[in-house]
Amino acid sequence: DIRMTQSPSTLSASVGDRVTITCRASQTISSWLAWYQQKPGKAPKLLIYDASTLESGVPPRFSGSGSGTEFILTIASLQPDDIATYYCQQYNNYRTFGQGTRVEI
């Protein structure tokens, strides 16, 4: 199994802040990584795939970077609508998710 570890588990920031979330894989996964946003009571929503490709309709303040074992999701300027839990997912070998990062204001 490929284990995905996210940090931090919880993040508190202010509107307008630059926010970064890190996801580390237990072995190399090339760029086979997605990021999802989940709001309470809702299904996850795809934000970024293949580590850095923005899904259609997702605001450009979201960006992804990294390859191999370390990946970063960046929110350039945090907005109130970005309050959610964020998950990374690898799909290099089957599919596994990180444990999530909760973003608070």
Place this chain on the structure above:
Amino acid sequence: QVHLQESGPGLVRPSETLSLSCSVFGDSVSRTGFYWGWTRQTPGQGLEWIGSVDYRGTSSYSPTLKSRVTMSVDTSKNQFFLKLMSVTAADTAVYYCTRDRFVEWVLDSDYWGQGALVTVSS
């Protein structure tokens, strides 16, 4: 706009089989380049991919659940299905159906259903 909708019993007895359906609107389950999958979410274990299947019935299952899972597709009804056998309380979760991108293997999930809570209890 693609829309997925889960349906099935909300309560399943221990040792029995959990069965869920997913209806697809705005797309065809026969479309190439996509698989149709299931992911579940529990408070304790977070998000867990169960498996994915294409319109021909070619499937990829999580190694952890493979021995208990069967997925299938009905192209005439534009639906796909999940069966999880011998359930225990640990299978209590919100179950999501998804559309999964596929190139040479299953990739990310670009559309998700709203989720169906299934509780395993006697």
